Amino acid sequence: MKYREIKPNGFLNNFVQCFWYYETTDTEIQHTILPDGYFDLIAEFENETLTTVKLTGIWTKPKDIQIAKNAKFFAIRFKLLAIEYIFRKEIKSILDSIVNLPFSFWSIDKYKTDEFEKFASEISNNLETSIKLLKPIDSRKLKLFDFVYEQKIKTVAEISNKVFWSSRQINRYFQTRFGITLKEFLNIVRCNATYEEISNGNLNPNPDYFDQAHFIKEIKKYTGVTPKELNQNKNDRFLQLSKTD
Known part of the structure; x- marks a missing residue:
């Protein structure tokens, strides 16, 4: 497997813990995701094709997941403050679960699987711009x-x-x-x-x-x-x- 992270800069660090990339090989993998105090926006690709865009809730217990072979993930790990000021909603309704989002959410469907750096850079810029337009943050x-x-x-x-x-x-x-x-x-x-x-x-x-x-x-x-x-x-x-x- 391959895993890497890109950390945000400046004020965005208050909302985003990291952008992360994960890639499997030609075998399926069983993982257990542990509670960490964050929530994630995840785009999953199988055989170079976007198959899922989803938002996780906060995990309060371990979650077993099966990951397909030849899968790639582009994701953003958010700090809790992001749910109020970036997503402008609550997240309690998906505690310990997930909700699927449209492939077009934040134009994720435009990215190819070799464009993780571009994904992280462009979404960082968009989030920084949207944060500047926010009402004063408590x-x-x-x-x-x-x-x-x-x-x-x-x-x-x-x-x-x-x-x-x-x-x-x-x-x-x-x-x-x-x-x-x-x-x-x-x-x-x-x-x-x-x-x-x-x-x-x-x-x-x-x-x-x-x-x-x-x-x-x-x-x-x-x-x-x-x-x-x-x-x-x-x-x-x-x-x-x-x-x-």
Whole structure:
């Protein structure tokens, strides 16, 4: 398999985690997608032909997927703030699921499978232009997502104090837009932050977990397996761990 990422620049980084490309060989592949605190817009090609354009919800549990042979993917991994300011909708209705979009969405059907860089560049430019036309962005939300994704602050109470936004109002915002609480979002992002360490053989909890038992329990909750099984990653089952090698 081949996997690569292109990171956004400047202010767009508040909305897009990366553009990513994935390619399989001449065999089908079974993967398990793990919760990571993002959602994705994915274009799938089989034998050089666009077959699907879809938007995923936020994953709160592992998702088994079967990927066809000779498949290619162009995708955008979005931070949660994008759902409000780029898509201008909620995403709670597709929590742990997907919705298909028309092939013409954002003119995705015009790209050939060897034009990933062009795809990332042009859509970046279009998104940057649309963001400039937005109504003023709530600075509390910008700070909140920066704190969480950068692992700067790790409890609901601390975030509430830092962004001057009550915990009740934050949770209402999260439930309305995303279908999860801020606490669960924090737990998912914290779990995602351990994947690289686990893939490198570090099976001991970081300071964010009370002890080894708590660490194993939380990892198993969001991945379905123990840290040891994640580390073994048989047959590249867990794509997020495979790509950190």
